[in-house]
Amino acid sequence: MAVKKAKEASFKKMDSAFATSQSAIQKVKNTDPLNGNEEQEQGNENVSIDPAHYLSKKEKKEWKRLSYTAKQRYIRQAERQLKRQKKRNGIAKTEPSSVQEKEKQAAKIFSKERKYRSNTWKEPVDKKEIGSHGGNGEIASKSRDSRAAIRSQSTVAGGEKAVDIASSSTSAETAKAAGNAATKTVDTAAASTGAGLAALVAKKTAENFKEMLQQKNTAIESQRIKTQTKLSRLIEENKTAGSPGVAAAAMLASVVVTVMYFAAQIAVTIFFVLLILLIPIIVIVSFLGIIITLLSGFAAAVDNTDYASGSGASIVAVAVQEIGYHEGAGNHTKYGVYTGTDGMSWCHAFVSWCANECGFIESNIIPKTAACETGRQWFIHKQQYQKAGSYTPQAGDIIYFDKGGVGESHHVGIVEYVENGIVHTIEGNKNNQVMRGHYELTYKGIMGYGTPDYPDEGLTSSTASEILSKAQEIGKMMVEEKWVYSNTDLKGSLAAAEQSAKRTNCAHGVCLVLQEVGLLKKGQIFFGNKSGELSCNGTVRKQIEKGFDIIKTGGKKSKDLDLKPGDICLFKGHTNIYAGKDENGKTYWYDFGRDQTKDKKPGSVFVKSVRKGEINWAVITVILRVKDQDSYGSGKTINIPSPYGDSFTYMGWSLITSTGSNQYKLRVKTGEHYDANGFGKIGDRYVIACTPTFGKIGDEIDFVLANGRVIHGVMGDEKNMSDAGCNKWGHDGGHSVVEFVVNKSMWYHTGKTVTRFHPEWAKSRVVKAVNLGKNHLR
Template sequence: MQINKERETKIEVEKKLILSELLAVSKASHAFNHSLNSLNETDREYEEQDRGIKNRLNPKELRKWNRLSRRKKETYRKQSRIPQSRELTTVSKSKLPTTGISEKAISNSKKSTAKGISKGISAGAGGVGSEALKRSANKFKEHLAGKEWERKNQENLRVLQIEENNHSENQTARAAGIATAVTTLVTGATSALAVLLVPTIIALVVMATVIAAVLGVTENQGSGAEAIVQVARQEYAMASRNIGGKKYKEWYDMNADWCAIFLSWCGKECGYIEQQIIPKTASVSNSRIWFKVRNQYHTKESGYKPKAGDFVYFENGMSHIGLVVSYDESKDQIETIEGNSGSSTGIPYHTASQVTNNLYSRKTSSISGFACPDYPENNSVEIPEPYGTVYSYMGWQTITSPSSKQYQLRETAGMRFDKDGFGIIDGRYVIACTTKFGQVGDYIDWTLANGEVIKTVVGDIKNQSDPGCNEYGHKDGACVVEFVVDKDSWYGTSKHPTSFHPEWRSRVVRSDKRGSFEVWKDLQIISQLSSCI
């Protein structure tokens, strides 16, 4: 009996110990859950404040805000006297009853909670709309602007003043180059003959200056803006294939922020850099200055209503540029396509940004103004069926008359071929076509029915007096485009343009004139001026 009582007593004691241990575990679990709830509440409060600040930042400011550490974000809140949310509580062993809960489990829970807060801050949207958050966002914007921006702005104003003072000299720069070319025409002549030609050269310079001045003040928006908009839309459609703007950076030979580079690249595709319609630059401020000295820049405050093809500048606290692709006056809203934009995980940012399509109110605070390039008329020709169904080729060496424009263009540009034997000038295929589409030296883009575009330069003119040739081309118009090739490697073979480029096996449906070979244009001006004397 005594043994049984002792056993019962021992069992009771063990039961009490087990119950006590279970109670301790329950209390520890409750305390841990309370700590997690506290962290979740802190998480929600922090996310709400973060959303409120994000809603007051423009896209570029938002990207910089997202790159800040949590501690730096808290600094802006403190500076703006925002009531601080509870700090992330560290769950330590001393605050928990001694239980069977492992320290590893507690550590993993803390890491998981902290990770959740980090993700919540990155993905948060919306906002609370308080004055405190507004002050915090403004404080961050002031930091971005800073004294450095003021310094740069003063420097830009100084450069602008210099450019404006020299504007009249810049207008005659090309004419001076033409005068230099004219001077070379008298090389080898006797000194007496050179003296007699001086008045002629001066007359040529004056006439070229007048022509340059007239060209410089042309005000013609025209439909040429459609070309650069079309190029930008095509690049946006392929944005996922070009993360980080690699091809634009390689073209410009600069690995840096590429929003301005992107617009220059689009302009290059249309021949607008060669025609001095838009600048080739990687600098937003230099782009604005370029248009301002040409009286083609309008501030937002002027009330200017943008058009498709205009450049939009984001310079109030940032430095960014985009292309206006449409404007809805009823909503006072612009649609843009921008390079070096969108969300990016790259460091630096520009290594993982891309081409994006965005909507803004014209009155958006970050917008400073618009540039309206002096686009030319869009010289397009629609090619009806059944024309443009086949291609032919001719040897570049068959052009032998030194007095012909075809010969002079080849000698000026140099007779160069790509690896397949196609003639190349300025990165474009040399072709022959009728004068319906252009003259020798003109840049022509040919659009095919399958959407492909063949970029060419006219190196020869098809004779419409030949049997079977009409205004569209040879073979009764079936052959609109004739490629100029290396006679030595093509003649006597079975080579054909589509054997190298199967994507060209489609009907030619439209031609678009995109400018002309720059050196050739200068030579033609010289020729025209000389004929007037």
């Protein structure tokens, strides 16, 4: 009876375990990942895996190029495909079979166990049970030791307790095995939901995307093959026809067409991507354009554009601010970061960084590099390099060093200034920091200098006049300091020549003058060769083209040319500056040739710097004439001393009423015309009144101001020097040299002034008058 009760208790436990197993299996059936209820779907909405995880590196790039909408389209397609597959095969085809098998096995074992509800224990024919040792719900053989223990205990009298233990053990193992099977099944099914489903969708999405790429590549390859096939056929036809040239052209066309096809594919893709990105930008820009247009009228006179501007002083100013900057651990600097070479030597990176701060990298004035020799070769290639020794560096020049004498630069800096034969620099990576350096110009470790073509700061309107003034000043200094004529050991600047050799020649002297007035940079030299052509390097020519009109004469003598004072004249083997005509109408030049020396040969000292008279022994081949200058003509020149000529007055042309006077005849002959401001004009010249010191009625006279401006006039009235307050220079005690003839009705009693309409003449004075020798009454 005890055994019977024990058996019944154990079977009740097995009933409970079997029920638990059936419940677990039912739960598995209810966790269909593709047909779950709405609540389950909502719980899994936020679980997603990027399909890129299942793509190669190249395929990932293509995937990332897709828009969000395109990616979602692929994902939804994958979800639909998985649902269709589920309808055909059920949940994850391999799992359900496993679940059904485990359910059948559990039921079978339970049925067999129930057959042995008797007073004695017999070993079942089927020796299998749900094993707790196999794990994962597998069917395993029952332990032999366990069976032996049960048999031995069943034959012992009074073994109720032992049988009960065995039965309990068997029941517990059976329940545990069933439970394990159910739990594992639930776990496996759960893997098909949430993250598991997301993985399936991601994988399927990746497969679809790969298939699309393959189809696309296949189509492209097919098109390429078709194109090449056609061209190959053409090549064969032309070969048969004996035309190798056409065959070669067809082969080349094959390559070109293939490249163009792929390029077109890429271009179309880029175009549509950019179009999508630019549409909102275009709308915004259009709107802003309307606003700016409305506001531009209020700010038309203001220009706040940040141009790359300034001379070498700009980069020096930036470099000075960096003095004291120290590298970090591992050679780390912001300069190396800029050039992409952080952790390496950074002297040239420092130069490039400073240049970028001034806008000189983008404008291709200084190279972006961290390699010294690369930077040096860049300047050499652009013909912007000067070797050490014959050149005096300027602020902003890039100084290259080769302290080891290996023929390549390994260090670089920025020239700050030169003084007393010492070049002062600012260098990066000097003792691991930015600091100043000081070297004699003769120091052998200096290889040379990069001379960047910095933007012009602008030429003043007084350039033509300044050329003559500076030429006179330098010529006088050369005579006083006993400079010698020489074709050797010539320095690159006036300062350098003064400190040492004090040598010059015709072209060199002219270049020193142009350097001092800012039309050439220090160190820039040109000359007229024996053929009369302009000879210089590319950088100097570019500088000349900025400031001068280059006029080729075809080879004419000076008397046959309409020369302007300040013209640079190139002869065959000679160069000088045309200065105009003196008070006696005689031509004169500023000239630094050997004819101006004592012995008229090399090595002789200069005794004058002015040549007078026409140069008949040579022809002028090239004229360099300053651009956009208010040039004055050639003729009799009258210099006006200070302080005269510093004010302007006016008179009405209608006040000239004496019909027998030349003033009246000129007025009638020319038609009495005025410009929009009421100034009397004859052609493009102003009608002026002045004293007979400067000419006669009808003469064309150019009045030159100290600021370089020129008043081109025709003498329309003569001022009487015997009038009160008038002298040989003009009215108002000579202060009013030029009096303008105007429309009386437009000017009188209006408060108008001459400089109101011509502010370029204000704050300057008339320094000379040039009578051109032309008269409108003849």
